[in-house]
Amino acid sequence: MPTYRFREIKHQASKSLPCPACGKKLRRQRTFSQTLNPFNKNKDGQVKTELEIVRELVVVASKWEAEPEPHPACQKAVAS
Numbered sequence: 418m419p420t421y422r423f424r425e426i427k428h429q430a431s432k433s434l435p436c437p438a439c440g441k442k443l444r445r446q447r448t449f450s451q452t453l454n455p456f457n458k459n460k461d462g463q464v465k466t467e468l469e470i471v472r473e474l475v476v477v478a479s480k481w482e483a484e485p486e487p488h489p490a491c492q493k494a495v496a497s
C-alpha cells in the first residue's frame with residue numbers, strides 16, 4: 418500500500434495584548450494548521466482547497482489574536 422503524505426497548511430499568529438488581571442502585556446505565538454487531505458471536507462461535502470483552508474485558519478487566528486489572555490500566574494490569582 419502506498420503511503421500518502423498530506424500537506425499541512427499552516428498559519429502563524431501572534432498577539433500582544435494586556436493581561437486582563439494585571440494589565441501588563443502578554444505576548445503569545447501560536448500556529449494554526451489543517452491538513453489538506455481527501456477527508457477534510459467543507460460543509461458542502463467537497464474536499465477543501467488550500468485557499469479554503471487558509472481562509473479558515475485566518476478567521477480562527479484573528480479571533481484568537483483579538484482575545485486577551487491572562488498570564489498563567491494571574492489566572493491562578495483570579496481563580497482562587
Ligand SMILES: [Zn+2]
Pocket residue numbers: 436437438439440441487488491
Ligand atoms: Zn498578568
